[in-house]
Amino acid sequence: xxxRSIAAxxxxxxxxxxxxxxxxxxxxxxxxxxxxxxxxxPSGEIFSPEFTLLPKQWHAWQNYADAFTKQPxxxxxxxxxxxxxxxxxxxxxxxxxxxxxLAKLRWRxxxxxxxxxxxxxxxxxxxxxxxxxILLWQLGxxxxxxxxxxxxxxxxxxxxxxxxxxxxxxxxxxxAARLDGLGxxxxxxxxxxxxxxxxxxxxxxxxxxWNWNEFFWPLIVVQSEHLATPPLGVVFFANAEAGTNYGPxxxxxxAITAPLVIAFLAAQxxxxxxxxxxxxx
Amino acid sequence: xxxxxxxxxxxxxxxAQILHGVSLxxxxxxxxxxxxxxxxxxxxxxxxxxxxxxxxSGDVLIGERMVDDLPPKARDVAMVFQSYALYPYxxxxxxxxxxxxxxRLSALQRLPLAGRFMPGARAARAGIDRDVKAVAEGxxxxxxxxxxxxxxxxxxxxxVALARAMVRRPKAFLMDEPLSNLDAKMRVQARTxxxxxxxxxxxxxxxxxxxxxxxxxxxxxxxxxxxxxLLQVAPPQVIYDDPQDLAVATxxxxxxxxxxxxxxxxxxxxxxxxxxWPVTVEGQPGAEVTxxxxxxxxxxxxxxxxxxxxxxxxxxxxxxxxxxxxxHVVASPLTRPLVTRIEPSAAAALRTGDPVALSTxxxxxxxxxxxxxxxxxxxxxxxxxxxxxxxxxxx
Numbered sequence: 001x002x003x004r005s006i007a008a009x010x011x012x013x014x015x016x017x018x019x020x021x022x023x024x025x026x027x028x029x030x031x032x033x034x035x036x037x038x039x040x041x042p043s044g045e046i047f048s049p050e051f052t053l054l055p056k057q058w059h060a061w062q063n064y065a066d067a068f069t070k071q072p073x074x075x076x077x078x079x080x081x082x083x084x085x086x087x088x089x090x091x092x093x094x095x096x097x098x099x100x101x102l103a104k105l106r107w108r109x110x111x112x113x114x115x116x117x118x119x120x121x122x123x124x125x126x127x128x129x130x131x132x133x134i135l136l137w138q139l140g141x142x143x144x145x146x147x148x149x150x151x152x153x154x155x156x157x158x159x160x161x162x163x164x165x166x167x168x169x170x171x172x173x174x175x176a177a178r179l180d181g182l183g184x185x186x187x188x189x190x191x192x193x194x195x196x197x198x199x200x201x202x203x204x205x206x207x208x209x210w211n212w213n214e215f216f217w218p219l220i221v222v223q224s225e226h227l228a229t230p231p232l233g234v235v236f237f238a239n240a241e242a243g244t245n246y247g248p249x250x251x252x253x254x255a256i257t258a259p260l261v262i263a264f265l266a267a268q269x270x271x272x273x274x275x276x277x278x279x280x281x
Numbered sequence: 282x283x284x285x286x287x288x289x290x291x292x293x294x295x296x297a298q299i300l301h302g303v304s305l306x307x308x309x310x311x312x313x314x315x316x317x318x319x320x321x322x323x324x325x326x327x328x329x330x331x332x333x334x335x336x337x338s339g340d341v342l343i344g345e346r347m348v349d350d351l352p353p354k355a356r357d358v359a360m361v362f363q364s365y366a367l368y369p370y371x372x373x374x375x376x377x378x379x380x381x382x383x384x385r386l387s388a389l390q391r392l393p394l395a396g397r398f399m400p401g402a403r404a405a406r407a408g409i410d411r412d413v414k415a416v417a418e419g420x421x422x423x424x425x426x427x428x429x430x431x432x433x434x435x436x437x438x439x440x441v442a443l444a445r446a447m448v449r450r451p452k453a454f455l456m457d458e459p460l461s462n463l464d465a466k467m468r469v470q471a472r473t474x475x476x477x478x479x480x481x482x483x484x485x486x487x488x489x490x491x492x493x494x495x496x497x498x499x500x501x502x503x504x505x506x507x508x509x510x511l512l513q514v515a516p517p518q519v520i521y522d523d524p525q526d527l528a529v530a531t532x533x534x535x536x537x538x539x540x541x542x543x544x545x546x547x548x549x550x551x552x553x554x555x556x557x558w559p560v561t562v563e564g565q566p567g568a569e570v571t572x573x574x575x576x577x578x579x580x581x582x583x584x585x586x587x588x589x590x591x592x593x594x595x596x597x598x599x600x601x602x603x604x605x606x607x608x609h610v611v612a613s614p615l616t617r618p619l620v621t622r623i624e625p626s627a628a629a630a631l632r633t634g635d636p637v638a639l640s641t642x643x644x645x646x647x648x649x650x651x652x653x654x655x656x657x658x659x660x661x662x663x664x665x666x667x668x669x670x671x672x673x674x675x676x
Contacts, residue, residue, distance in 0.1 A: 170366065172364050172366040173368065175328075175333050176366035176445075177368075177379075178333065178354060179331060179333075179354065179359060180354070180379050180445070181354040181380055182354070182379075183354075194371075195369060197370065
């Protein structure tokens with residue numbers, strides 16, 4: 001397969017293809033490389049006319065120490081874990097039973113309900129921001145973790161992704177579980193979730209990245225610094241430092257990006273399985 | 282242990298009626314096979330017994346108890362699926378243990394991690410492990426306990442599926458083509474094993490298959506289903522020798538039973554290709570019938586036959602199968618060859634193209650009406666002396 005495609009396409013096209021992909025990768029990675037590079041340099045070196053990838057004078061320790069001490073960066077990161085973790089747990093709690101009902105149970109109105117779920121995918125979150133804000137204000141929940149978490153507890157995308165995956169699970173597996181004595185909820189948690197683990201992990205990574213980076217909603221509902229999520233924290237940081245001290249700022253940016261990169265790398269294999277729907281069996 | 286009764290079960294999907302009022306009594310400890318071509322409703326019937334489908338009307342009784350309103354888990358039957366339906370992420374031991382966990386552990390005791398510390402959980406788990414081990418050893422899969430289903434061969438998966446069904450000692454076993462994913466050799470072996478399993482467990486087995494060899498070799502009784510109707514329920518030999526419907530006669534038996542067009546003569550004798558045969562039936566004279574003869578009931582001889590029932594034809598093809606030989610003979614004016622099954626020694630002299638005569642014992646001739654139902658034979662005389670009109674001579 002592979003040898004045939006090389007023979008068929010020729011060396012010239014191979015080179016072109018790799019060059020194009022390489023350029024794309026370079027454009028994607030460059031900001032991150034510069035971010036890490038800057039986070040290692042002293043302030044004098046950052047704006048020096050000659051650009052070097054590695055600093056002449058290592059300033060990493062001071063930058064990262066500043067990042068964690070001048071602002072409660074660790075707190076922001078902890079907030080990030082609390083918020084994204086709670087959101088993901090709630091999303092699973094709702095998405096898995098919904099997806100199971102939409103994919104594997106027979107009931108009147110199922111197709112209509114699925115259409116409504118798909119419709120939910122089309123509504124941008126900004127549209128519902130003001131009603132949600134008023135609702136949270138009336139409930140007295142503004143400026144709490146709950147204000148950040150509650151609006152994201154139901155993920156339409158999660159329901160859709162899990163439903164598509166559940167469709168590929170053979171019906172007999174569910175029938176066997178019914179005969180073995182499992183109720184419908186037990187089937188969701190003991191049979192469907194483990195079977196769909198690649199999709200759960202893929203959804204987890206997407207949810208984590210999305211909610212970790214979410215800036216708009218936390219900015220609206222949270223004022224207190226001790227509740228700030230990582231992107232808010234970076235903004236606080238930039239404000240507090242008047243936006244000039246780029247070394248520690250980039251160190252802070254690196255620190256809050258790192259969990260995402262680590263999570264993605266750890267889940268990479270399942271992530272690809274889950275998104276391409278090829279896992280079961 | 283319990284018998285199963287089905288009373289007038291009907292089922293439709295959308296506009297298509299799948300089951301047209303099926304009634305069947307399965308005795309306690311019986312091995313009953315539902316056999317029929319694909320789409321005849323046999324799997325649907327099995328799923329209705331299991332509670333996985335709900336019938337439109339009719340009742341299911343398991344051990345004298347009406348189970349129509351009970352969910353599958355409360356019916357206390359186990360099912361082995363065609364695909365085996367093993368839980369892919371669980372080990373063999375966990376797969377087999379799951380039905381016991383659901384029955385013997387409380388919801389709290391089943392909790393991950395914390396459940397282990399609930400009162401009584403340890404003893405219950407030990408009991409489960411013991412039973413799982415015993416069943417796995419009994420089926421020769423004890424050494425596979427730690428493997429995942431993906432690491433097993435087809436035959437091993439099938440045993441795990443059996444073990445999972447057996448471990449909770451259900452009232453009845455429902456099997457949906459459990460051997461169809463095995464290769465031919467494994468299938469023959471597994472047939473014997475399932476029969477032995479049935480004998481040793483003494484439980485009621487309901488076995489669905491489209492493979493007549495499985496139906497004939499394993500069952501106490503065979504129920505032949507076609508198009509949502511039960512055509513005949515009887516022991517395998519009776520189904521073979523004494524089919525009550527032409528569809529049953531043609532479905533069971535390889536090679537297929539020979540069929541010839543005929544009609545009932547004025548004297549009640551069956552006429553085939555214009556010649557009256559010494560087979561007198563109850564039926565309207567002049568009615569069209571189908572005459573059916575099993576391949577082994579046809580004799581083939583060189584030259585003219587001495588029997589009264591004789592057809593003359595030409596050999597089209599000789600199939601040597603080792604233990605037996607099949608001879609295909611075209612008897613003009615019929616176009617479809619008749620197949621005879623004979624001893625290889627008797628076939629030694631037969632060559633393609635030879636003119637031969639076919640003869641049969643009138644007692645082995647089956648007659649079916651136009652609706653496919655069997656027509657009772659009033660008299661059939663063995664090798665006969667030409668008789669006066671309306672009489673038959675017995676020897």
